[in-house]
Amino acid sequence: MQLEKYAEKLRALGVVLALLTLTVLLVGCYWWPESGDWDKTIRLVTCISLLCLLGQLFKERLRLLAPTFLLFLLLWCVLMLNSILTESYSSVRQLLLILFFTWMVMLLGGKEGRGWVAVLMVSALAPACFAGISLVNKMLVGEFDTSYRGMYIHDSGIPGVAEFGITIEAGLHYAFALVISVWLLLRSRKPAHSALWSACVVVLLVYLYFTFARSAWVAGLLASAVLVVTMTEGRRRRQIGLVAVLVTCAVVVVGFEQVIYEFGDRGLTDRDEVWAAVFERIGENWWFGHGSHTELGKVALTNGAIVSNPHSLYLEALYQFGLVGLAALLLAMGACIWTLRKPASDLGRLWLSILSASSVLMLVEMHFFVDAPNVVWLWLWLPMAGALAVTTQPKVAAISR
Template identity: 25%
Template sequence: MRLTQRLTVPSAMLPKAWFLVLVLGLFVQLTGLLFNSDGSRYATQTYLLLFVPALILLFWQRLSLHTWRQVPGVLFLCLLAWVLASSLFNPGSNNDADYWLKIVLLILLYVFAVASLVSHKRAFTGLLVAVVTLVAVFAWLTIYYQFVVLDKPLGYAVLRHARLYELGWRGLADLKNPIIAGLYYGVFAVLLTYLLVGFKVRAWQAALLVVGMAGLLVYVLFTASRGAWFSTAAGCLAALLLFPNIKSRTLIGLGCLVVAAAVYLFWPEIQHEREIGVSGRDLIWGNWADRLPEFWLMGAGAGADLIFNFPNSNRGFLHAHSLYLQLWYEYGIVGFGLFVLLLLSLLWKGWQCRAEPLARLGLALLVLAMVAMVSDVYAIFHRPSPFWVLFWFPVGILLGVSRHDGKASLKQSAQEKPENAL
């Protein structure tokens, strides 16, 4: 079985009507969180515009075996199967098997939809431009409304206490939590970096992209989420390194200067962040390690809560504050092992397919997700959420890309030039 087996179904065979609906459905899934304060409305839109068309397409393509007949695809299916088996046979699982069957099916359809659209590079790029534009506009609107209309002060102490996570007007762009908001907007910062350095852009386009990037990065900064800071920085740096050209090298240089200036100007604030440390995560992780003999083999059950209460405090938590530890807690060493192998296989496939720009984008997004999952992501096996944009979206991209034969593509990659004009 070849790791980077080429897709056997040509793009022309994707029904045009279904293709357009999937594009609209993915647009709604990626950006609908900004418009829908009601989760049920967002779920309904996503079901009708994305999941139902993806299910019909999956059956039309006879389960799309070409998508899964690769090492990452097999590991992905094995991981979903293990999650479902845990819900059936582990008595500690939350919710019944029907619930987990629904979750597994939705994840399967989502990853399949993304992988199917990746083969249409121009349309997929157009989708990325649309979603990045919209999210960048919302980032600037949030900054304007919060700090101009509402006239909130910009002092460090205020920003550290009143962290950014919503527009603040009619429930728009309310992501409920600053950590989630920072990670969500960080994903689009990586996408915008890809558009800036991966394509030939005119001066006015580059200027608009820089303005959009400024809004996204300021938003992430004002969430005061260090996990979002580091993961966004890692993802953007990975994108710049994977597209070695004059623009990326210039941006790396400018980024180093900005970081050096920030360290000099905000040294007291940086020292305060260092004193805060990991915000009690060390105690939660220590509790996880103490309980490891209880669950290390088979896990505590799908969706099981890892309950921890701080000593001499009413504060309590229901998860490990690290996705890696939480997955091991819920699904045991087998589930954790399958997850790690899936990550490694996706990294390997992305590297093998690095002549394809979308493979490099997928790698950069996966780097962001892998850093974020160290301390901030609490679940990926649940109903559609911002964490799907963070993790399952790059999984779909990397499953959908393929390595093209021929010297032209390899020569173009070696010359380090963008593929097309934006």
């Protein structure tokens, strides 16, 4: 009896640490104490949390036989074997962390318990506050430019606070927060809650617009559209659809030239040259790639720019892990999306929306496929882990209430 009591306390500690890990992942990327190490904190707390939850993992071991998890495990094994054979030991460490993180998220359960909702609320509110602070500070220092492509915002103007270096990084982080805010808004039943999440959506949309990161725009709006389709019905869906159509028409009428430029004239912004270089440099390593963390090298574009990443997570997977690795990735993602097509919970709908948008986003953006916590974790590893939590949930009871 005493042993069961201690086991229950250990499990509760593991849940708290797991929720803390998710909070650090989702919010710590905006600001973290200079004396600390953000990614090392995630690694440490993830490992401690999983140690506390090992007993629960053993009890729920049947979840590891679910088809979706087996396909994820196939992907993980392909990546791990490649990393070992190419002696990329940093990738081995990152893959172990990804596996531990996935197990941890799975053990939190696939239903929107209070723990999950609390973490997601913080991960929507905090970025909205950082976005608001960034916009206001830009105004105060005279750097806020409302002209078209006059301001490529990617920082707050305050050293060490919400600094992302490039617009696409900032855009994808805030687009992720936008999706969570839309999810919370659609779940709201009280006017005060609806007003709060609506305000977050507006602030995040304004910041996202001024990044002028097209990929982030598309990812955020596509995921939000999936949420509207899957979480609403009847009159509410028609009302939201009507508003979306009116806003789209207004944007096209007011900014017709800009819309044509963004999605017509700009085209692929020379990505096709980078992609051609990937296919050229893969050489005879089509099946298994060049190995994890192998860099593409510098690619000189016709416009004079020099780039060194494939500008497509799919092509990075192909270059580093070959057709075998790419096929395993597509199978794992496809299985998660397919099994979530009729999710039983709102949390499942959230992961479905992010993975659906990510499947498009990865065609033209993101790199560092197997790496320390980064934006790929937000758009791939976290939603995939969440999808596994949902799709294996019916066989067991969730431990996060």
